[in-house]
Amino acid sequence: MQAATEQTGAAPPATDRLDERELLARFAAGDESAFDAIVAAHEAAVARLARRLLGWPQDVGDVVQEVFIAAYAGLARFRGESSLGTWLTRITINKCRRQLRRRALRQVFQMADARDRRLVHCGSTPDRELMNGERHARVRRAVYGLPDKYREVIVLRYLEDQSVREIAASLAISPGAVEVRLTRARARLRQRLTAFIMED
Amino acid sequence: MEDQVLREMLGAADRAAGVLDNPAPDLAARARRIAGERQRRARSARLGTGALAVLGLAFLVIARSQSRSGAPVVAAGGGAPAGMDLAGETDGAADAVRWLQAEADARMALVRRLQAEQARQRSAARVRQSRSAREPERSPEAALERAALILVVQGDHFSNHLGLTSAAAQLYSEAIASFPETRWAAEAHARLERMERGERG
Numbered sequence: 001m002q003a004a005t006e007q008t009g010a011a012p013p014a015t016d017r018l019d020e021r022e023l024l025a026r027f028a029a030g031d032e033s034a035f036d037a038i039v040a041a042h043e044a045a046v047a048r049l050a051r052r053l054l055g056w057p058q059d060v061g062d063v064v065q066e067v068f069i070a071a072y073a074g075l076a077r078f079r080g081e082s083s084l085g086t087w088l089t090r091i092t093i094n095k096c097r098r099q100l101r102r103r104a105l106r107q108v109f110q111m112a113d114a115r116d117r118r119l120v121h122c123g124s125t126p127d128r129e130l131m132n133g134e135r136h137a138r139v140r141r142a143v144y145g146l147p148d149k150y151r152e153v154i155v156l157r158y159l160e161d162q163s164v165r166e167i168a169a170s171l172a173i174s175p176g177a178v179e180v181r182l183t184r185a186r187a188r189l190r191q192r193l194t195a196f197i198m199e200d
Numbered sequence: 201m202e203d204q205v206l207r208e209m210l211g212a213a214d215r216a217a218g219v220l221d222n223p224a225p226d227l228a229a230r231a232r233r234i235a236g237e238r239q240r241r242a243r244s245a246r247l248g249t250g251a252l253a254v255l256g257l258a259f260l261v262i263a264r265s266q267s268r269s270g271a272p273v274v275a276a277g278g279g280a281p282a283g284m285d286l287a288g289e290t291d292g293a294a295d296a297v298r299w300l301q302a303e304a305d306a307r308m309a310l311v312r313r314l315q316a317e318q319a320r321q322r323s324a325a326r327v328r329q330s331r332s333a334r335e336p337e338r339s340p341e342a343a344l345e346r347a348a349l350i351l352v353v354q355g356d357h358f359s360n361h362l363g364l365t366s367a368a369a370q371l372y373s374e375a376i377a378s379f380p381e382t383r384w385a386a387e388a389h390a391r392l393e394r395m396e397r398g399e400r401g
Contacts, residue, residue, distance in 0.1 A: 032232065039228035047220055056217040061224060068231035073239065132216070139213035158210045186206065193209070 020084045027075055035075065038084065039068055045085065046092050052155045053096040055144035066095045082169050089156075089170040097148055142192040150185035157182060259293065266294040348384035351375035355391065369395055 026034035046067050050060040070091050078087060143151055156162045156170060164182075168175045224230065355371035358364040372388035372395075379385050 035232060036228040039231065043227060051217075051220060052214065056214075058218075058220070060220065065224075065227060065231060065234070068227060069235045069238070072231050072235040136213040136216035139209055140217060143210065143213075154210070158207045159214050186203075189206065193206075 021080065023084075024075070024078065024080060035072060038071070038075075042085065042088050043068075046088055049089060049092050049155070049160060050096055052143075052159050053093065053152065054099060056140050063092075063095050063099050067091050070095065086166065086169045089160075090172065093152055093170065100148065139193065142189060145192065146185060146188055149181055150188060153178060153181045154185045154189060259297075263294045263297045266291065267298065344379045345382050345384060348375045348379040348382040348388070351378075352384050352388050352391070355388065359391075359395070365395060 023034045023037055027038075043064065047060055047064045050063045050067070051057065054060060054063065067088065071088060074091075078084075143154060146154065152171065153167060156167045157164075162170070164175050164178045167178045171178065173181075351371050352375055355368040355375070358371065359368035369392060372392045375382075375388040376385045376392075
């Protein structure tokens with residue numbers, strides 16, 4: 001689990017479609033352990049995605065829990081038109097949007113941001129690391145500062161390594177709309193990152 | 201910025217954010233338990249709402265059947281329901297509803313009367329205001345003020361926009377001479393003084 005959590009930039013690990021169908025059939029038959037297996041297979045990927053969408057806070061336990069509560073409640077209605085991973089990605093995105101609407105999370109992010117700054121400016125770290133740490137924190141802030149719809153496509157495309165088709169399925173929009181969002185998101189991100197680089 | 205550069209920059213920033221805290225070991229069990237509780241609560245809420253709706257509907261049906269059967273209705277003047285039969289709980293409730301309805305009708309009528317009266321008063325006040333506002337213009341003082349004002353405004357125009365200071369001074373002097381008691385004569389005087397000091401009016 002921890003190893004999976006430490007993965008970055010890779011597609012979420014998922015049981016293959018056959019296993020998924022078997023798990024769903026077991027769950028439909030009342031086998032609760034099937035849900036445990038689904039959670040074990042997807043928990044790390046859900047946590048990683050939630051963390052990236054929420055601006056890299058240290059604790060995303062509440063959101064992950066909400067995702068799996070919703071999954072448990074809706075699993076009986078899941079028709080298997082997409083993979084479980086895509087379905088859980090969609091739930092995660094919705095839960096993160098809801099979470100971001102709550103102002104409390106912004107405060108958490110500000111605290112995390114302050115923590116980043118403290119880490120960056122502590123005296124024992126070499127200068128180069130300081131610079132890099134500050135630059136990474138700025139990049140994360142730039143991503144976090146994007147509007148939801150742009151941040152989601154950036155995270156899914158560049159950090160979750162999803163294809164345009166997969167993103168379209170996760171967001172329930174057309175591939176063309178994904179391309180448009182990606183283009184606009186990249187432009188905004190470039191603008192913000194260029195400003196950060198200029199600050200250096 | 202190239203696509204690959206952006207990807208590397210984001211990847212590095214993501215890796216630099218560190219790893220997540222260890223997830224809770226009993227996540228699946230917790231999610232199952234909470235989802236079950238929420239489902240139970242939602243079911244109870246639906247049942248409660250349904251029961252209330254049924255009760256309300258039954259109440260309405262009984263009240264209507266009572267009113268059709270000619271049961272005594274309370275007079276609009278208010279007071280306790282005259283024909284309330286406390287022997288049967290249903291009859292009593294239906295009478296109470298009719299009594300409340302009559303009471304509400306009476307109060308609504310009173311409110312409407314009060315609103316109409318207030319509207320009449322507002323209208324009368326508006327008429328009085330517009331009359332008093334027109335009065336000063338009809339007075340000779342107002343006419344003098346107005347005439348002086350026209351001369352001063354004309355003088356300002358000559359002085360400020362056309363640069364005809366002597367013509368402006370003539371107009372100010374005329375305002376002072378013709379309407380000496382007005383406020384605008386005082387203004388014209390002040391402008392003349394400023395012009396003498398070399399400022400524009």
